[in-house]
Amino acid sequence: MHYFILALLGMLLPLFAGLVQANVEKTIFLAPPAATIPSEEPDFDDLGLERLSPQSSVVRTQLNASFPTAEAPEGTDSWFFLENLTPGQRYEVRVCWLATQPTAFTLTTHPLAATIEDSTFLSSLSVYATARLAALDARLQANSIPRRASGRSSKDGIDPAPTTDSILFLRVRAAADYFSTDEALMRDVPPVTVDLILDPFLWNLFPRSLVPTAGWIVAVAVVAAVVARWVVGEFGRVIEDARQERDVQGDKKER
Known part of the structure; x- marks a missing residue:
């Protein structure tokens, strides 16, 4: 990361x-x-x-x-x-x-x-x-x-x-x-x-010389969106694993 x-x-x-x-x-x-x-x-x-x-x-x-x-x-x-x-x-x-x-x-x-x-x-x-x-x-x-x-x-x-x-x-x-x-x-x-x-x-509407810069911004925005989605998914997976582990530990204590 x-x-x-x-x-x-x-x-x-x-x-x-x-x-x-x-x-x-x-x-x-x-x-x-x-x-x-x-x-x-x-x-x-x-x-x-x-x-x-x-x-x-x-x-x-x-x-x-x-x-x-x-x-x-x-x-x-x-x-x-x-x-x-x-x-x-x-x-x-x-x-x-x-x-x-x-x-x-x-x-x-x-x-x-x-x-x-x-x-x-x-x-x-x-x-x-x-x-x-x-x-x-x-x-x-x-x-x-x-x-x-x-x-x-x-x-x-x-x-x-x-x-x-x-x-x-x-x-x-x-x-x-x-x-x-x-x-x-x-x-x-x-x-x-x-x-x-x-x-x-x-x-x-848009200065021609800024087209490459706009392309960079769009590319960075797309990459950032993909990474943000991956990070959110990873956080969700970690939280879900922690919740499941907590439930397992709770079941063991009840037994």
């Missing part, structure tokens, strides 16, 4: 391993209807934003963070581009980062038209894109290969930009969430290494 308990704990512990390795923040949204990108709009590929799509759903990158201020109460802005979404489908975007880098993240999604029409969003996006393009290294940023003309094929090494697509901008704000006696850390917040994950929901 002791060996079985140890084995059961061995199956359960991997389910909680992620809780001690990293923190997670997320936002859940419905993909908007497909929209046609007008030709007179600025070329969004030239912004150099990293892209997330169902075909390329994970990006590992570093995000700048800062301590909250009156002008930026939720820290430093970073922007990403969500594309090739299925209209009406539920998605979530998660940001995962090491617990050794205490940071408070805020994730929001914004439609194309709302981003262009809102001067605050557009200004933040422009500032981020300008800084990113200035520091962009194509060898390290393969996910942000610019797509120029929809008429080009993938043979040119350039992903053709769709003229009609379900797209969103993702805004990630990162605020440092620590206090240190190290003056350098308090003065200059180091970049935070993160994984950004785009996860579609199955039937708009």
